Amino acid sequence: MQTISIDTKHKHYEVYVGSHIYESALSLYTHQLQKADHVVIFVDEVVANLHGEKLQKPLETISGKAVHVFKLPAGESSKAVETFMACHSFLLEIGCTRKSIIFALGGGACGDVVGFVASTFMRGIPFFQCPTTILAHDSAVGGKTAINHPQGKNMIGSFYQPEAVLFDVSTLSTLPQQEILSGMAEVIKHALISDQQWLQELLEFPSFADISSTQYLAFLVKGIQVKAAIVEEDEYEQSVRKYLNLGHTYGHAIEASTGFGKITHGESVAIGLVIALLLSEEKQLLDQGNARKLFEALTKFGYSFDSVLEHGIDELLSYMKRDKKASFGELHFVLLEQIGKPCMNIVSVEDVTLAHEQLRKWIKEVH
Numbered sequence: 001m002q003t004i005s006i007d008t009k010h011k012h013y014e015v016y017v018g019s020h021i022y023e024s025a026l027s028l029y030t031h032q033l034q035k036a037d038h039v040v041i042f043v044d045e046v047v048a049n050l051h052g053e054k055l056q057k058p059l060e061t062i063s064g065k066a067v068h069v070f071k072l073p074a075g076e077s078s079k080a081v082e083t084f085m086a087c088h089s090f091l092l093e094i095g096c097t098r099k100s101i102i103f104a105l106g107g108g109a110c111g112d113v114v115g116f117v118a119s120t121f122m123r124g125i126p127f128f129q130c131p132t133t134i135l136a137h138d139s140a141v142g143g144k145t146a147i148n149h150p151q152g153k154n155m156i157g158s159f160y161q162p163e164a165v166l167f168d169v170s171t172l173s174t175l176p177q178q179e180i181l182s183g184m185a186e187v188i189k190h191a192l193i194s195d196q197q198w199l200q201e202l203l204e205f206p207s208f209a210d211i212s213s214t215q216y217l218a219f220l221v222k223g224i225q226v227k228a229a230i231v232e233e234d235e236y237e238q239s240v241r242k243y244l245n246l247g248h249t250y251g252h253a254i255e256a257s258t259g260f261g262k263i264t265h266g267e268s269v270a271i272g273l274v275i276a277l278l279l280s281e282e283k284q285l286l287d288q289g290n291a292r293k294l295f296e297a298l299t300k301f302g303y304s305f306d307s308v309l310e311h312g313i314d315e316l317l318s319y320m321k322r323d324k325k326a327s328f329g330e331l332h333f334v335l336l337e338q339i340g341k342p343c344m345n346i347v348s349v350e351d352v353t354l355a356h357e358q359l360r361k362w363i364k365e366v367h
């Protein structure tokens with residue numbers, strides 16, 4: 001089991017990563033778990049059937065009490081306000097108090113809604129993140145919680161750090177291919193903003209299936225370390241935390257215009273990463289050729305770029321201008337000065353249009 005410490009101004013906590021780690025990681029919290037008046041697992045309904053018992057059994061043994069389990073709709077639909085309310089109702093019905101502890105077992109969606117429930121139930125109770133997707137190596141760390149409003153994704157939320165993150169990578173064995181692509185996009189993003197050599201190593205794999213479980217573990221730990229270092233420096237996204245949004249401005253526009261759920265978050269981010277590199281090259285920050293290299297590697301891994309052909313730049317721009325990170329109507333993009341060296345940049349509509357057109361050309365060439 002590997003341990004990564006996260007030190008924010010308001011909270012110090014650990015991220016435990018490894019295969020079958022629940023029992024050993026939970027035992028480090030025996031006192032806290034035994035003191036709790038109720039222990040509740042909120043779990044994605046798909047994950048409940050596949051991996052629910054892995055967490056529930058050791059948790060019951062270590063806490064010395066029956067653990068309540070509440071299933072959430074699978075994936076993004078759990079971030080609806082109705083699910084948020086249902087979680088609160090459940091906690092109230094079983095008599096939870098400020099002395100109760102809750103667990104989130106599932107992907108990023110489950111972690112986001114349960115984190116927000118934890119941050120709001122009786123003004124805040126402790127919670128543990130137990131991520132079960134590759135993508136959640138990113139989302140479970142850093143304390144951003146959220147649910148969706150019909151008018152926008154992640155519009156209601158808070159910054160609220162967990163007690164600990166327990167990442168049992170053995171749960172990843174059941175991930176569907178699309179979720180592997182989604183999660184690996186965030187791993188590639190972490191490499192792009194931190195380490196040229198690591199990026200090269202990643203892009204050279206013939207396919208994600210060629211990555212061994214030991215290598216996966218090492219990459220996830222590396223990704224968490226990149227995120228941890230940034231979150232420690234800037235918990236509330238006033239400065240360097242913005243770098244984690246590399247690929248997200250254009251990516252979110254693709255995700256929103258394609259329709260949430262039709263394309264995964266990471267698949268849209270992958271497309272956004274190529275645009276970010278194209279823009280970095282246009283602005284002569286980054287050496288030519290990096291964007292093309294990334295595009296070719298992502299195509300090899302099986303990412304689809306079709307959505308770029310399906311949406312015109314005006315439609316995408318209308319989303320980009322509404323982005324939470326946009327301010328005063330200007331487009332703020334995270335770009336790269338070098339691989340491993342992100343920077344913030346104001347980008348014009350013309351710049352984005354050029355990058356979008358260039359990417360469309362490449363996509364048509366490989367079709």
Ligand SMILES: NC(=O)c1ccc[n+]([C@@H]2O[C@H](COP(=O)([O-])OP(=O)(O)OC[C@H]3O[C@@H](n4cnc5c(N)ncnc54)[C@H](O)[C@@H]3O)[C@@H](O)[C@H]2O)c1
Pocket residue numbers: 044045046047050074075076079106107108109110112132133134135136138139140141142143144145154171172173174175176179182183265
């Ligand atoms: N808080 C943050 O900092 C942050 C960062 C990035 C993304 N996010 C959020 O994370 C969410 C996406 O998370 P995600 O990609 O993990 O997707 P997800 O939670 O929607 O899960 C994707 C699908 O995989 C299934 N699944 C989960 N684990 C599985 C497993 N081990 N085996 C088989 N199936 C499994 C789920 O049932 C679901 O259908 C988005 O809502 C996004 O906004 C948050």
Ligand SMILES: [Zn+2]
Pocket residue numbers: 186248265269
């Ligand atoms: Zn993301």
